Every structure is written in C-alpha cells, then in structure tokens.
Amino acid sequence: MPGVTSIPSRAGFLRARNYGLKAVSRxxxxxxxxxxxxxxxxxxxASKKIGNAVTRNxxxxxxxxxxxxxxxPVARLGLDYVMIAxxxxxxxxxxxxxxxxxxxxxxxxxxxxxxxxxxxxxxxxESQSARSARKGGQA
RNA sequence: UCAGAUGGCUGGAUGACCGCUGCCACCAACGGAGAAAUCCGGUGGGAGAGGAAAGUCCGGGCUCCACAGGAUCAGGAUGCCGGGUAACGCCCGGCGGGGGUGACCCCAGGGAAAGUGCCGCAGAAAACAAACCGCCCAUACGCCCCACGGGACGUAUGCUGGUAAGGGUGAAAAGGUGCGGUAAGAGCGCACCGCCAGGCUGGUAACAGGCUGGGCAUGGUAAACCCCAUCCGGAGCAAGACCAUGUAGGGACACAUGCCGCGUGCGGCUGGUGCGAUCCUGCACUGAUGUCCGGGUAGGUCGCUUGAGGCGGCUGGCAACAGCCCGCACUAGAUGAAUGGUCAUCACCCUCUGCGUCAUGCAGGCGGGACACAGAACCCGGCUUACAGGCCAUCUGACAGC
RNA sequence: GCGGCGUUUGUGUAGUGGUAAGACCUUAGCCUUCCAAGCUAAAGACGCGGGUUCGAUUCCCGCACGCCGCU
Numbered sequence: 164m165p166g167v168t169s170i171p172s173r174a175g176f177l178r179a180r181n182y183g184l185k186a187v188s189r190x191x192x193x194x195x196x197x198x199x200x201x202x203x204x205x206x207x208x209a210s211k212k213i214g215n216a217v218t219r220n221x222x223x224x225x226x227x228x229x230x231x232x233x234x235x236p237v238a239r240l241g242l243d244y245v246m247i248a249x250x251x252x253x254x255x256x257x258x259x260x261x262x263x264x265x266x267x268x269x270x271x272x273x274x275x276x277x278x279x280x281x282x283x284x285x286x287x288x289e290s291q292s293a294r295s296a297r298k299g300g301q302a
Numbered sequence: 303u304c305a306g307a308u309g310g311c312u313g314g315a316u317g318a319c320c321g322c323u324g325c326c327a328c329c330a331a332c333g334g335a336g337a338a339a340u341c342c343g344g345u346g347g348g349a350g351a352g353g354a355a356a357g358u359c360c361g362g363g364c365u366c367c368a369c370a371g372g373a374u375c376a377g378g379a380u381g382c383c384g385g386g387u388a389a390c391g392c393c394c395g396g397c398g399g400g401g402g403u404g405a406c407c408c409c410a411g412g413g414a415a416a417g418u419g420c421c422g423c424a425g426a427a428a429a430c431a432a433a434c435c436g437c438c439c440a441u442a443c444g445c446c447c448c449a450c451g452g453g454a455c456g457u458a459u460g461c462u463g464g465u466a467a468g469g470g471u472g473a474a475a476a477g478g479u480g481c482g483g484u485a486a487g488a489g490c491g492c493a494c495c496g497c498c499a500g501g502c503u504g505g506u507a508a509c510a511g512g513c514u515g516g517g518c519a520u521g522g523u524a525a526a527c528c529c530c531a532u533c534c535g536g537a538g539c540a541a542g543a544c545c546a547u548g549u550a551g552g553g554a555c556a557c558a559u560g561c562c563g564c565g566u567g568c569g570g571c572u573g574g575u576g577c578g579a580u581c582c583u584g585c586a587c588u589g590a591u592g593u594c595c596g597g598g599u600a601g602g603u604c605g606c607u608u609g610a611g612g613c614g615g616c617u618g619g620c621a622a623c624a625g626c627c628c629g630c631a632c633u634a635g636a637u638g639a640a641u642g643g644u645c646a647u648c649a650c651c652c653u654c655u656g657c658g659u660c661a662u663g664c665a666g667g668c669g670g671g672a673c674a675c676a677g678a679a680c681c682c683g684g685c686u687u688a689c690a691g692g693c694c695a696u697c698u699g700a701c702a703g704c
Numbered sequence: 705g706c707g708g709c710g711u712u713u714g715u716g717u718a719g720u721g722g723u724a725a726g727a728c729c730u731u732a733g734c735c736u737u738c739c740a741a742g743c744u745a746a747a748g749a750c751g752c753g754g755g756u757u758c759g760a761u762u763c764c765c766g767c768a769c770g771c772c773g774c775u
Contacts, residue, residue, distance in 0.1 A: 228320085228642080
C-alpha cells in the first residue's frame with residue numbers, strides 16, 4: 164500500500180516478538196521494535212483462534228483502517244509495528260478500538276525512549292540508527 | 303382455510319466521508335529516473351467473492367515424469383436395464399423391492415445348485431439333517447372295568463419300531479393355507495399361492511403376463527474371502543517454464559565400467575536405466591545406486607484467466623440433454639494475500655407498550671441486533687455438508703362454502 | 705492452496721462381527737500410633753449421524769475434531 168510499508172516476511176514478525184515490547188488492550192495486541200531502516204513498517208496478524216476466514220479478514224481490515232487513522236500520523240521512522248487481532252477485534256465498537264490504539268502507541272513510544280536512553284549508558288552502543296531515526300520521525 | 307409433497311428463484315437497499323487491487327486513457331500542468339522510448343508517482347474513467355467460493359469425496363482439462371503398444375500378475379474402483387455426457391461413483395427415464403391414506407419418498411439392487419469360512423447364547427437339532435417333550439404301533443408286567451369278544455391307565459423293552467402334525471428355542475428350524483388321507487403322520491394325494499425347468503406373447507433391455515411340466519430339490523451372510531463383467535500409469539500450479547544472483551549450472555568416495563571401428567572422443571553392438579511387478583516390441587538416454595560435503599531459502603516474470611462458459615429464442619427428445627444460427631450482455635485475478643472501514647436512513651428480526659380479533663393483526667418506541675451460512679488462490683463438471691428470512695409454480699389429504 | 709494419518713474410562717495403551725482387557729489415577733475398607741507401600745472392593749470409555757447384518761467398538765458411507773508433511 165502506498166505511503167505505508169508492510170513487513171514482508173515471517174522473520175520481521177519474529178524479530179518484533181523477540182524484542183519483547185508489547186502493549187495489550189481488549190481489542191488488540193501491539194508490538195514494536197527497531198528495524199535499522201530509514202522507514203517505518205507495519206504488519207498484521209490474525210490467527211485461527213479468533214474465528215473463520217470471514218472473521219479473520221474482517222479483523223485484519225479493521226486493523227488496517229485503524230492503523231491509517233491513528234498510527235500513520237504519529238509513526239516513527241526506524242520502527243516495526245505488529246498489530247495482532249484478538250477475539251474482540253472484529254466485534255468491538257469502532258471508537259473504543261481507536262482509543263485503544265492511541266493509548267498503546269503512546270505507551271510503546273515511551274518504552275522505546277526508555278530503552279534507548281538506557282542502552283546509551285551501557286558499553287554496547289548498538290542503537291545508533293534507532294536513535295537517529297527517532298529524531299527524524301518526530302518531524 | 304389448515305396440514306403436507308416436489309421443483310425452482312432470491313441471498314438486504316440508498317447516500318456521505320476516507321481507502322485497496324488490476325485494466326484503459328491522459329501526462330496539457332506538477333515531482334523523480336533516463337539521451338530517448340518509457341517507467342514510478344499523479345489525474346480521469348470503468349471493473350472488483352459464492353450458492354455453496356467450504357469439505358477435498360469423485361470425474362476431467364492443463365503441466366511434468368521422454369513417449370507408445372501388447373501379454374500375464376498384483377492393487378483399486380464400480381455393479382438391475384436403457385439413455386445423456388469430455389468423463390464420472392453424476393444426471394434422466396424405466397424395472398424390481400420396501401414405506402406412506404395420498405402427492406411422493408427410500409434402496410451398493412450382479413453371482414450363494416465354482417469353492418472356502420462364519421452363523422455366539424438358547425435350542426433335540428444351525429445344514430449330506432436329526433429326534434428332547436410328544437403322537438402312534440408291537441411285546442411283557444402291574445392294576446382296574448367287563449355284556450368274556452375285549453378295553454382303559456401306568457411302567458419297561460424295541461438288533462436304528464414308525465412319525466415330523468403339536469410344544470418349546472431362536473434372527474433363521476428344510477415351502478405356506480385348507481380339504482382329504484392315515485395306526486399316528488407326512489406333497490402321501492388334491493385346490494390356491496410360492497418355487498424350479500422349458501417353450502410362447504409383449505418390450506431394445508431389466509422385466510411383465512400367460513401356458514405346459516415337476517411334488518419341491520436350492521437356509522442366511524459376498525458393506526466375509528471370493529467369482530464374473532467393465533474401467534483405471536504416477537504426481538500435482540508449492541505442477542512447470544524463463545530471467546537475475548551466486549565460490550557452482552555442483553564436488554568427493556564406494557560398487558560397476560564388455561566388444562568393435564577409427565579421426566582418441568565420437569559412432570555402432572551389447573549391457574544398464576526408464577510409467578506398481580515381470581516379459582516382449584518399438585523408442586529415448588548414457589550412466590545408475592548409496593554415503594558424505596557444499597550453495598540458496600524476503601528473488602522477479604510467465605503459467606493467470608474467455609470458458610466442454612452464461613442468458614433468451616427456435617428445432618429434436620417424456621426427460622437428462624443435443625443441434626442451430628439468431629440475438630444479448632459480457633467475463634475478480636490477489637500473492638503477509640486486494641474486493642473494504644466508519645456513519646446515517648429505510649427494510650428485516652427480536653423485545654416492550656397500547657388497541658382489536660375465534661385466529662392471522664394494526665399503531666407506536668431517542669429500545670436491542672457478530673444483521674443467515676460463509677471469503678476466490680490454475681480452471682471446469684458433479685457430490686456432500688452449512689444456511690436467517692422471503693418469493694413462485696405444480697400436486698396431495700382433510701374440512702367448509704357455491 | 706495441496707497431499708497424508710488418526711479418534712477406545714481422568715491419562716497413556718490392548719482388542720476384536722456376539723462378554724470391551726489390563727496399568728497408573730480416584731473413592732471406600734483392611735493393615736499401621738500416623739503416612740507411604742501392600743491387600744481387597746467399587747466407579748469410570750468405543751467422537752457424532754445413517755446404512756449392511758439376527759447382532760457393529762469392529763464392515764461401508766457422510767460429518768466433526770485433532771495431528772503431520774510440502775522448495
């Protein structure tokens with residue numbers, strides 16, 4: 164989709180999961196991780212646990228729509244976002260879903276800042292690209 | 303009017319804002335790449351899930367295994383008859399059997415006198431028949447009656463006494479019912495029904511009807527093995543093809559490596575390999591098999607959507623269906639996977655309130671509602687399964703009226 | 705998307721056209737001062753719906769659920 168880059172493979176999803184940073188709400192789960200690229204990306208997951216193919220498609224489409232409304236204006240360059248559908252994703256009221264995402268994005272960004280500041284003190288200065296991407300993404 | 307049967311159709315509507323994927327056109331204007339064609343972005347137009355898209359249960363197309371023919375064996379599938387179809391385990395029509403008052407529905411529905419196996423418990427006996435309780439007969443004994451001829455009852459015996467009516471067991475007991483017959487009985491005899499054999503008539507056939515003959519032999523199970531007939535090679539679009547990248551269109555070891563010709567790596571013969579096995583014929587290839595090591599794994603493009611296609615009409619056919627030209631509209635192609643998200647109104651359903659009726663209802667509400675089942679993934683023909691609500695046609699039964 | 709396999713007490717397994725067996729677990733009793741072990745007894749299952757058969761957990765068909773594989 165133009166303007167938004169999607170995570171292309173399973174490896175990207177696994178990296179986001181292993182980074183260990185996630186936020187949970189009734190409507191969905193979000194993960195975030197630095198991707199060491201000059202762009203931000205997003206991926207969607209709807210497992211068989213939440214329902215049949217129709218339900219999964221509906222959940223994924225609602226996630227995409229709420230991403231465009233609430234995540235795209237504030238997304239930071241250099242981050243991968245993974246949005247995971249839960250049982251209520253296809254059924255929850257739209258306004259609640261929007262509120263969930265806005266709250267979770269704020270939480271994730273604060274946690275990312277905390278981790279990067281903490282790593283600067285440690286001898287492993289691995290987060291150089293994420294640090295610079297954060298400055299660019301805020302513009 | 304009520305209760306049903308069969309077949310078919312439909313599968314929410316409108317509007318606003320914000321978006322997605324192909325296709326076509328434009329690029330006059332704006333941004334990027336390029337010498338340019340052009341490409342990306344952009345602008346405009348139009349298209350964009352189903353009757354089951356599902357389960358993956360059958361049959362095909364298509365692609366690869368290089369391909370083809372024959373014989374035998376193995377394995378699998380199907381199984382009344384006729385037709386339809388590219389084909390089918392599908393569909394249509396008929397036959398036979400079963401169910402229902404009926405419309406109508408259901409049936410893997412070939413072969414058990416080719417063979418083998420099995421038929422638990424119960425029962426005397428479960429398949430070359432046999433004989434538990436009985437019934438009948440003969441002899442002996444006991445006891446009773448007597449009109450002195452004999453008779454009733456009981457017990458025992460019968461070198462294999464006769465019998466299969468009745469009882470009882472079982473899912474099933476060796477044709478059924480009735481009359482005659484007999485010591486008692488029995489297809490022992492007869493009538494009807496059933497069965498078997500052979501003609502006859504009708505039908506393409508399954509089969510039906512009737513005639514003649516035979517006293518009756520042949521229990522069930524083949525969705526047990528099996529026999530008969532017919533059909534079937536394997537894998538599947540993650541098939542497969544091309545391009546790019548790459549230390550490479552891979553390497554090492556073991557086993558095997560025959561003969562002839564010459565130009566010394568090619569040709570021929572033999573051998574080997576090749577669609578479940580073996581064999582034969584043609585054909586193709588020149589290695590095959592095993593073990594170990596190495597490379598790639600976020601590649602791209604094609605395959606990829608117009609087809610045994612749909613709707614209407616005419617002709618043939620009871621129908622499935624076929625033919626014809628005629629007419630019509632045309633027809634999703636995604637690939638972390640588009641075809642949507644939100645809101646409003648209406649329709650629909652549920653619920654509540656009021657009114658009314660034998661009953662179905664009518665009016666209303668800041669009420670509630672994942673608005674049925676369900677999402678294309680190479681494409682068709684079927685089957686099966688899921689499905690809120692609504693509509694149409696034909697037919698059956700009951701009740702009422704004319 | 706495509707291909708294959710399997711469902712038996714609470715758990716992991718046998719089994720076969722007629723009675724479903726045994727192990728661990730659970731419950732009760734005995735034994736012991738008590739517990740464990742041991743002994744005795746009991747309870748508890750053929751995924752669902754049809755069909756074939758006298759009779760189906762078994763044979764056949766259709767569903768549901770679960771598992772495995774794919775260059």
